[in-house]
């Protein structure tokens with residue numbers, strides 16, 4: 001993943017720009033969490049065990065909760081897991097997974113929930129710690145892999161999440177988080193979300209995702225995110241949404257996003273609903289052979305229609321994009337469809353150059369105001385969809401390929417190897 005970072009950094013042109021509202025990550029040092037080691041092998045666990053869940057829970061309840069400044073340690077080795085755990089209410093602690101945990105039960109929910117943690121680090125010291133979901137055995141009837149709920153001052157890093165039966169990683173209404181150096185490998189199927197985030201003041205960087213649904217996606221409510229150096233390596237692509245009633249999303253900054261295959265270079269998706277998405281910057285995007293390119297769709301029929309006048313989108317800037325979609329005849333590379341009763345305003349496209357494999361360029365705009373493509377200038381009321389063709393953008397260049405780009409996703413009916 002360091003290679004990923006280095007290559008994508010070269011593409012970055014704008015000066016550093018942050019949408020974070022303060023510092024992120026644990027508030028005290030790693031050493032301060034190593035005063036007590038709560039090793040699962042001392043709490044009833046064993047390498048090769050058929051269910052490491054009870055030992056994780058016991059180490060948490062009997063050791064982490066009783067010793068401020070502790071690390072719940074899962075040493076190298078293979079463990080099966082059939083009992084899901086909720087690790088709730090600890091402060092100044094770490095969850096260090098250096099082993100490989102493999103799901104065996106098909107109970108729903110989440111294999112690991114971390115809740116109300118403060119000053120928390122979840123990581124692998126070797127970079128080899130992994131959770132293997134073997135989702136091919138129980139597609140959409142098993143657990144999600146990890147959910148971090150209402151936690152604050154935390155980091156999640158250097159871990160591998162493979163083939164979840166459902167979503168992989170969910171950050172739920174948490175704040176001051178840093179999420180980095182993650183490899184997520186799901187199957188080529190919907191419902192396999194990589195990272196879904198809601199909360200405040202979150203920095204996500206250096207992550208690669210393979211799946212066929214959300215790559216790194218912003219959910220409601222969200223504020224003050226910086227998301228950068230993301231490799232959607234055969235993935236559904238990143239998004240904001242889907243959005244419904246009471247949407248409150250602002251100050252979101254994505255930078256250096258590289259998307260190979262998949263549904264879109266980026267999407268904002270809603271169907272009805274209300275509230276707002278504002279102050280969003282989507283800078284330095286590269287796309288190779290996605291189905292959609294720049295895609296705002298407030299009529300997104302895959303989500304049930306929510307009541308409300310529509311989510312108001314304003315001050316959304318797309319800059320420095322280079323990419324091609326697969327079929328410009330079938331889909332508009334620039335698709336900016338806003339609510340007719342809450343038109344988008346201040347949508348700006350600057351140096352956005354998208355083309356299509358079959359050399360057909362189309363714009364589609366509806367109820368959208370701003371500058372670039374088919375956007376109407378100024379502000380005004382809703383208008384019906386306008387579609388027009390455009391020639392190959394003069395500044396378009398074939399986007400760079402990177403070694404390691406996948407030509408297709410992982411099979412849904414056989415085991416996915418841990419990278």
Ligand SMILES: *[C@@H]1O[C@H](CO)[C@@H](O)[C@H](O)[C@H]1NC(C)=O
Nearest residue numbers: 019251252278279280281315
């Ligand atoms: C638009 O959003 C950008 C990025 O968040 C922000 O810097 C700028 O102040 C916003 N402009 C307005 C008029 O709110």
Ligand SMILES: *[C@@H]1O[C@H](CO)[C@@H](O)[C@H](O)[C@H]1NC(C)=O
Nearest residue numbers: 185210233403404405406419
């Ligand atoms: C693309 O994803 C695949 C599957 O996770 C991985 O094997 C490959 O290393 C990735 N490419 C790079 C350069 O990371």
